[in-house]
Amino acid sequence: MRTSIATVCLSGSLRQKMRAAAAAGFDGIEVFEQDLVVAPETPEHIRDYAAELGLTLDLYQPFRDAEGTEEQLFQDTLRRVEEKFRLMNRLGMDLMLIPSNAGTATVDDDAVVASQLARMADLAADYGIRLAYEALAWGRFVNDFEHSWRLVEAADRENLGVCLDTFHILSRQWSTETVPDIPGDKVFFVQLADAPLMSLDVLSWSRHFRVFPGEGGFDLVDFMIKLLAGGYSGPLSLEIFNDSFRQTRVHRTAVDALRSLIWLQDRTARTLEASTGTTTNVSRATARIGELTRLPGAVVPQGITWAEVRGQETEQVEMLLSHLGFNHRGRHTSKPVQLWEHGDARVVINEEPRAQDAPSMASLGFEVQHDAAAAAHASALMVPEVPRVTREGEQPFPAYLAPDGTEIFFCPPQSAGGDRWLTEFSWPDHLDVAARRRPDPETDHDLPLITGIDHVNLAQPKHHYPESVLFYRAALGLTVQPSQDVPGPTGLVSSQVVRNESGSVRLPLNVAPDLGSEPEVEHIAFACTDVVRLARRAQASGLRFLPIPHNYYEDLRARFDLPDAKIEELSSLNLLYDRDDRGEFLHFYTQTVGSLFFEVVQRLDGYGGYGAPNAPVRMASQYTHSLLSR
Numbered sequence: 001m002r003t004s005i006a007t008v009c010l011s012g013s014l015r016q017k018m019r020a021a022a023a024a025g026f027d028g029i030e031v032f033e034q035d036l037v038v039a040p041e042t043p044e045h046i047r048d049y050a051a052e053l054g055l056t057l058d059l060y061q062p063f064r065d066a067e068g069t070e071e072q073l074f075q076d077t078l079r080r081v082e083e084k085f086r087l088m089n090r091l092g093m094d095l096m097l098i099p100s101n102a103g104t105a106t107v108d109d110d111a112v113v114a115s116q117l118a119r120m121a122d123l124a125a126d127y128g129i130r131l132a133y134e135a136l137a138w139g140r141f142v143n144d145f146e147h148s149w150r151l152v153e154a155a156d157r158e159n160l161g162v163c164l165d166t167f168h169i170l171s172r173q174w175s176t177e178t179v180p181d182i183p184g185d186k187v188f189f190v191q192l193a194d195a196p197l198m199s200l201d202v203l204s205w206s207r208h209f210r211v212f213p214g215e216g217g218f219d220l221v222d223f224m225i226k227l228l229a230g231g232y233s234g235p236l237s238l239e240i241f242n243d244s245f246r247q248t249r250v251h252r253t254a255v256d257a258l259r260s261l262i263w264l265q266d267r268t269a270r271t272l273e274a275s276t277g278t279t280t281n282v283s284r285a286t287a288r289i290g291e292l293t294r295l296p297g298a299v300v301p302q303g304i305t306w307a308e309v310r311g312q313e314t315e316q317v318e319m320l321l322s323h324l325g326f327n328h329r330g331r332h333t334s335k336p337v338q339l340w341e342h343g344d345a346r347v348v349i350n351e352e353p354r355a356q357d358a359p360s361m362a363s364l365g366f367e368v369q370h371d372a373a374a375a376a377h378a379s380a381l382m383v384p385e386v387p388r389v390t391r392e393g394e395q396p397f398p399a400y401l402a403p404d405g406t407e408i409f410f411c412p413p414q415s416a417g418g419d420r421w422l423t424e425f426s427w428p429d430h431l432d433v434a435a436r437r438r439p440d441p442e443t444d445h446d447l448p449l450i451t452g453i454d455h456v457n458l459a460q461p462k463h464h465y466p467e468s469v470l471f472y473r474a475a476l477g478l479t480v481q482p483s484q485d486v487p488g489p490t491g492l493v494s495s496q497v498v499r500n501e502s503g504s505v506r507l508p509l510n511v512a513p514d515l516g517s518e519p520e521v522e523h524i525a526f527a528c529t530d531v532v533r534l535a536r537r538a539q540a541s542g543l544r545f546l547p548i549p550h551n552y553y554e555d556l557r558a559r560f561d562l563p564d565a566k567i568e569e570l571s572s573l574n575l576l577y578d579r580d581d582r583g584e585f586l587h588f589y590t591q592t593v594g595s596l597f598f599e600v601v602q603r604l605d606g607y608g609g610y611g612a613p614n615a616p617v618r619m620a621s622q623y624t625h626s627l628l629s630r
């Protein structure tokens, strides 16, 4: 379907916004009146520039405070709107948005409102203009889309229709069952907005927190199906008021925006293809699947093949790993990279000389069924590729850059040769590559206690957080869990997990408060089969644990009624504890090196969380120790 974006979504001047929309690949734009009023160009210039860029000017908006007023005021409204019709003629535009009156309405009478809409439409017809009436969620008398449609129906003018804006509909939780009942050709325009689920007055929620589809909590796929079923065939447009998008770089935001519409169309098509029921809506919408933009292949990673740490002076990282029982498995034949391994957990340490960087997370290798398909999928979503040099004989992996700066590699499964890269590391003399094998429980008495990577916690740049959510959802096919706020000593950290269904890939995304020059900490959590045993060994070998204060253990006793011996054991090993309705969780943290630390976790009986109640204890202890180490 055609795509469009309101200029209010983007930063910069009107020309910059137009250029970015065109460069990202949008078909058209909604001209926000404010952007035009402050622009130095004449309307004719804007019209020509749009033509030059190949953009259509789809909607002029908003014309406020229009209907539901006393006749005297309405006379002035007609004068005002006629001026705008002349302006639209100069711009070469033919569709104007009329939001329901939220400011000057005094007449709560549908007959009066319908007749005023009809009179505006008749005047618009003289200028070849059509009007789309939109129910604002906070409209004084008209605030639900069914009401706006009844008024449009009553006014009964060919050039008068409705504009459906998902924010106004879904924020008020209006039922969307009747969306398909509005004839497709009377829906003049559709604005798609997502938003995080919040309990906030709708006006503030709308003006500051809207996000692109896939970045919030609204069910836009369901809305799309009803829209298609109703016969709408106009553009899918984005109208996102968001404090961050107003300040982020315009080209990057425009790409994020178009990515959301590509993802939404593909997700809608997939949902239709997968639906087994034969409701009228589904079959009508299914008949139109061909109109939706599709993505090649489907990607859901099955596991994390490696986590890469990069920086200078990585000895301390090596020390932590070695105390956690990791083995140094060799150095890369051509790169300044080493591989550490414990069970199926692999950490790559990259000592690439980059200006004085302290160790930090660099990349994640994801195991996917088809790496080429995953790459094509990411490219179709306009995710930037990471340029890489692969020498002859080395295993090439497609690599993409996540919005948070993490490099994402796609690796084929081990069974399909996905572990060929391991042979690029030369092993210390006493280890023979051929002797590398999985432990045999019959004969191995010392099984690895760590089995793999349980989760990787990634710090998110505040203003690009919505973009990250969509990236992990769309490019990696992960599912988004509800977000939680964790109080830390320097601010509130908002945390949201993205994961695959089986839980073999879990990425808690953390948005930290603005800390100025403090590096955001990230961590790799290893899954362990016996965390008490591992902690004992690590303690004996001298691991630098993150110390946990005694108050925490007293609180634990009160909360969970654990026996004294258990509390004593946890406390002596700096272990933390949590429980959910399924099972228990035991974990400990290492001290931080650079902007990175490690965690070891043990999930008992299907515990599903991440020890969130313990995160404030961790952050407070890290804060204390970073102050002490200064």
Ligand SMILES: O=C(O)c1ccc(O)c(O)c1
Pocket: 061, 062, 097, 099, 134, 136, 165, 206, 207, 239
């Ligand atoms: O917040 C507003 O005023 C506003 C204006 C125009 C719209 O289309 C809209 O959805 C909201």
Ligand SMILES: [Mg+2]
Pocket: 134, 165, 191, 239
């Ligand atoms: Mg709108």
